[in-house]
Amino acid sequence: MTPSPERRPEETDMELINRWKAGDSRAATRLVGRHSQALARFAASAGEREGIEELVQDTFVRAFASLDSFRGESSLRTWLFTIQRRLMLDRRRAERRSRETVPVQESDQVSEYGALDGLIAEEAQERVRKSLEALSPTQRDVFTLRVQQGLSYKEIAEVVGSTEGAARVHYHNAIRTVKEYLRDE
Amino acid sequence: MNNCIDNEIQELLPDLLHQSLDGAIRQRVEAHLATCESCREELDVLRTVKSAAVFAPAINTDSIVRQIPPYRMIVPGVEQPKRSRMVSWLVAAGFALAVIGGGALVVSNQSRPAQSVASSASVTPSQSTEPVTVVPETHALALASAADLSELSDGSLVQLMNEMDDFDALPASEIEPVIAVDSVDSL
Numbered sequence: 001m002t003p004s005p006e007r008r009p010e011e012t013d014m015e016l017i018n019r020w021k022a023g024d025s026r027a028a029t030r031l032v033g034r035h036s037q038a039l040a041r042f043a044a045s046a047g048e049r050e051g052i053e054e055l056v057q058d059t060f061v062r063a064f065a066s067l068d069s070f071r072g073e074s075s076l077r078t079w080l081f082t083i084q085r086r087l088m089l090d091r092r093r094a095e096r097r098s099r100e101t102v103p104v105q106e107s108d109q110v111s112e113y114g115a116l117d118g119l120i121a122e123e124a125q126e127r128v129r130k131s132l133e134a135l136s137p138t139q140r141d142v143f144t145l146r147v148q149q150g151l152s153y154k155e156i157a158e159v160v161g162s163t164e165g166a167a168r169v170h171y172h173n174a175i176r177t178v179k180e181y182l183r184d185e
Numbered sequence: 186m187n188n189c190i191d192n193e194i195q196e197l198l199p200d201l202l203h204q205s206l207d208g209a210i211r212q213r214v215e216a217h218l219a220t221c222e223s224c225r226e227e228l229d230v231l232r233t234v235k236s237a238a239v240f241a242p243a244i245n246t247d248s249i250v251r252q253i254p255p256y257r258m259i260v261p262g263v264e265q266p267k268r269s270r271m272v273s274w275l276v277a278a279g280f281a282l283a284v285i286g287g288g289a290l291v292v293s294n295q296s297r298p299a300q301s302v303a304s305s306a307s308v309t310p311s312q313s314t315e316p317v318t319v320v321p322e323t324h325a326l327a328l329a330s331a332a333d334l335s336e337l338s339d340g341s342l343v344q345l346m347n348e349m350d351d352f353d354a355l356p357a358s359e360i361e362p363v364i365a366v367d368s369v370d371s372l
Contacts, residue, residue: 021256029250036244044241052242057249064253128237147234150203168196179230 013076032060035077039084045144059084078155131181135174142167143174189223198228
């Protein structure tokens, strides 16, 4: 009797990658399903407010297009975070440039706050979001990767292109700022 | 601010939150938390921050999968090897050097006639006792390569002098001849 698919042990990311390379498109569905929500959380925590799904999609498209360069030295999720963070940095640069050239329309501000309201409903989450906004972009990335994603300092250093020591310093500065903000509010 | 002095435990709090600690270390952290109020407060903050992240929008995985192109294996022969990439960099660097060197040569050639005039005009009294006629270096070379001047007829010499007047490299204003002054005579 053959074992049912539900009882099959969880396949590793590397096994799924190999299956996808062999032509099994369901393996891609499994990989996207496994990591997409974590990527969306990371994007939301990092301050992305609009187009999070598009960002996650771009991350996966880029990742799958260059899977041959993924050697499995880090986890696939860490690698995906690295790709997504680069995309977010590109976005921030592009937004900064457009802010410098195009004045912000009143209607844009309204739609932005509308999306934000949908994203964060409760007061506690709003306070957390504001406390994260008080951090520098790198501090915020390090802090959310550590607290919300549970990455090690080594993995975080890889994502943000830094050292473990620098990641530790960023984390300690961030936790101090967040605690002070939440206590004062 | 966490007043606890045990930095090692503080660093493990996010791992405790994600239940990624091994048994013995987990017990140690939990035992510490039982006695340390600062670390308990910090763990509460971390828990709040972690739970706030749940509010990311739900992602439609099917639409993402539809955008993923089918796998195309990179054939080793098609991919450019590292060595040839290095060679192409060296070629590019060599080309850039050649362009810069060529440009420098052109610039130096353009500035040479002016330099020769300046050097001819700066003859010191001790170097010459005769009035100096300034002749461009290129034309002086041409004369030197010609037959002995004594073999030329008067007409040819006059014609040569007239041609020298038309040389472009000569300055518009005529340079004053430098006359050597004998220090003994001046006394």
